[in-house]
Amino acid sequence: MNQLKSREPGSVTLPGTLSESLRAELVAFRRDLHMHPELGNQEFRTTAALKARLEAAGLAPKVLPGGTGLHCDIGNRAVGRSMLAIRADLDALPIPDVKTVAYRSTVANRAHACGHDVHTTTVLGAGLVLAELDRQGLLPNAVRLIFQPAEEVLPGGAADVVEAGVLDGVGRIIAVHCDPRVDAGKIGLRAGPITSACDRLEITLDGPGGHTARPHLTTDLVTAAARVATDVPAVLARRVDARSGLSVTWGRIEAGHAPNVIPQHAELSGTVRCLDLPAWRDAPDLVHAAIDEVAALHRAKSTVTYVRGVPPVVNDPVVAELLRDAMTARRGPYAIEDTEQSLGGEDFSWYLEHVPGAMARLGVRTPGDTRVRDLHAGDFDVDERCIESGVELFTAAALLDATSPH
Numbered sequence: 590m591n592q593l594k595s596r597e598p599g600s601v602t603l604p605g606t607l608s609e610s611l612r613a614e615l616v617a618f619r620r621d622l623h624m625h626p627e628l629g630n631q632e633f634r635t636t637a638a639l640k641a642r643l644e645a646a647g648l649a650p651k652v653l654p655g656g657t658g659l660h661c662d663i664g665n666r667a668v669g670r671s672m673l674a675i676r677a678d679l680d681a682l683p684i685p686d687v688k689t690v691a692y693r694s695t696v697a698n699r700a701h702a703c704g705h706d707v708h709t710t711t712v713l714g715a716g717l718v719l720a721e722l723d724r725q726g727l728l729p730n731a732v733r734l735i736f737q738p739a740e741e742v743l744p745g746g747a748a749d750v751v752e753a754g755v756l757d758g759v760g761r762i763i764a765v766h767c768d769p770r771v772d773a774g775k776i777g778l779r780a781g782p783i784t785s786a787c788d789r790l791e792i793t794l795d796g797p798g799g800h801t802a803r804p805h806l807t808t809d810l811v812t813a814a815a816r817v818a819t820d821v822p823a824v825l826a827r828r829v830d831a832r833s834g835l836s837v838t839w840g841r842i843e844a845g846h847a848p849n850v851i852p853q854h855a856e857l858s859g860t861v862r863c864l865d866l867p868a869w870r871d872a873p874d875l876v877h878a879a880i881d882e883v884a885a886l887h888r889a890k891s892t893v894t895y896v897r898g899v900p901p902v903v904n905d906p907v908v909a910e911l912l913r914d915a916m917t918a919r920r921g922p923y924a925i926e927d928t929e930q931s932l933g934g935e936d937f938s939w940y941l942e943h944v945p946g947a948m949a950r951l952g953v954r955t956p957g958d959t960r961v962r963d964l965h966a967g968d969f970d971v972d973e974r975c976i977e978s979g980v981e982l983f984t985a986a987a988l989l990d991a992t993s994p995h
Contacts, residue, residue, distance in 0.1 A: 603918050604727050605718050605984030607977050615714045615980070616973050618642070620692035622706035626681030626699040629739030629746065632657040635679050639713060639736055646720045650734075653753055658738040658746065660755050663716060664723040666731040671760025673990040674733040674944075675983050676747075676937065677712035678705045678740035687967035702969040704767025704953065709736060711765065711951070711979030718984050730991035733759055743789055743898040745936025751943060761908050762946035763986055764937050765979055768928070769962045771952030773972035776916050776982060777928030778949050780906040785834065786869035787934025788861040790876065791894040792817065794844075794884055798853035807851055811844050813887035814855040817880060818842060824879040834864030835872060836932065861895075862932045869900055901930075902938045905945035911993070912949050915985035920978070926952075933964070951979050 607615070618638075627635055636657045643650040643661050650661035658679060666672060681701045686694035694700045712734055722728045735755060739746030756762075771777045794817065796808025804812075822837045829835045837859060844855035861876060863869040873895045884891035916925050928950050937948050953971035954962070962969050 603985050603988055604722055605981065605988060607714065607718065607980055611714065611717060612977055615710050615976050618713065619706050619710040619973065619976060622709060623692045623701050624695050626694050626696055626701045626706075627679070628683060628699065629680040629742035630655060630657055632679040632738050635709065636736070639709070642713060643716060646717050648716070648720055653738070653750065653755070655738065655749060658750070659736050661716060661734045662731055663719045663734065664728040664731040666758065667729060667991070670730050672731045672733050672758050673987055674735050674756070674759040674762040675712050675715055675987070676735040676737060676762055676764040676940065677708040678737050678746070679709055680705060680739055680741050680746075682741060682965060684965070685967050688970055690970065700967060700969075702966060703741070703964050704969070704971060705740065707767050707951070707953065707971055707975060707979070708765060710976055711983060712736065714976065714980035715983035715987070718980060719987055722984075728987075728991065732987045735762075740936050743787075743896055745899050745939060747936040747939040751939055756940065756943050759944055761911070761990060762940050762944055763908065763912060763983070764946070764948045765951035765982070766935065766948055767953045767964070767971060767975070768950035769954050769964065769969070771926060771928075771950055772954050772956045773952050773975040774920065774956075774978050775924045775926055775952040776912070776949040776978070777926045777952070778909060778913055779928050779930070780904050780909040782864060782901045782903050782930045783928065783948055784902040784930065784935045784938070785932045786863040786866070786872075786898065786900050788872065788898040789896040790837065790859050790861055791896070792857040792880060793892045794855040794857075794889040795892070796853060796889050799851045801849045801851055804851060808888045810852050810855045810889055813884060813889040814842055814844050814857060816887055817857060817883050820883045821876070821879045824883065825875060828875055828879070829868055830865070832865065833868035834862070834932070835868055836862045837876065838862070862934065864901065864930055864932070866900055866903070873897075899934045899936045900938045900942070902935050902948055903941060904947040905941070908945050908947035911986055911990055912947055912982065915982050915989055918985050918989070919981045924978075949982065951975055
């Protein structure tokens with residue numbers, strides 16, 4: 590695959606670019622999804638729209654056992670070869686869309702604020718282009734499209750896809766994730782870890798309660814909750830190698846209802862993130878112990894619910910090189926940026942427990958735009974030229990993978 594790395598765009602001719610009509614259709618498809626966001630495991634309309642369009646292209650998509658999401662094979666599998674899978678995620682987030690655009694969400698408190706509508710559209714577009722290449726006899730090996738539900742729901746819909754056997758016959762898997770820090774037309778790429786592990790943490794603290802005039806006679810749960818919030822991350826920082834990036838961050842603290850009453854119950858919830866796979870495996874025991882110790886110092890009874898989320902996405906170097914070669918063939922080496930490992934979680938990691946794969950960061954920022962459109966924010970939007978670059982990346986990767994030694 591390295592034979593493409595030093596070549597300028599245009600020196601390698603690969604089929605599979607978009608026609609003007611398909612480009613316009615895909616933009617319209619993405620906007621329709623954006624206007625009708627659906628939460629994890631509720632993506633029935635999205636699934637139906639994908640199924641109808643793939644069937645119109647002469648393909649035979651299969652809906653996943655849960656009723657949302659689907660997978661679809663394109664072409665004939667070459668003798669002795671496994672397939673490349675291309676994955677998208679379908680679900681939206683439970684937040685309001687605050688943009689003033691014609692395609693703003695029509696569903697209250699629901700928004701495609703993480704770019705899954707773009708992921709879905711690029712994989713659909715790649716499938717339609719590859720189906721046409723297959724009809725022309727230009728697709729050397731079968732490709733499997735995976736449209737996965739519930740990426741935002743821990744531990745992620747990817748685990749259900751794997752359990753359903755959708756990786757059978759797959760040798761490699763690729764995906765993209767929108768990145769508002771990278772210009773449209775480019776990708777961010779790295780070999781090795783590209784995301785972090787992400788787990789969910791729920792804590793309850795209990796005590797007898799009492800009057801704020803006599804905190805010495807009871808358990809001061811407000812102070813106990815505050816100390817858990819501040820001291821647990823500090824304790825963990827001295828029990829885990831700093832290079833592992835283990836981080837506990839709180840999103841909710843609740844305790845009490847009156848200014849002169851020490852409550853009997855307090856709650857905290859947050860996330861545990863980790864850059865390192867071995868540290869992630871040890872994290873539940875370490876976090877449990879730190880919480881119990883801090884709570885005990887303040888005579889509070891602690892109950893911990895630790896919900897396993899996802900391990901880090903660790904890009905296979907060979908598959909990452911496939912994506913690099915694919916983007917180089919389409920747009921040249923200057924369309925690729927090195928990217929850092931983020932503390933965000935992604936359930937694409939579950940696929941990588943079974944087959945090698947890689948995820949690229951898909952640039953969605955309009956070149957020259959200085960506005961900050963962060964992921965999971967109600968004003969998140971993309972430069973829709975990213976759809977074309979995503980489709981071209983996937984189709985080039987499929988063609989290169991089909992002719993490369995495995």
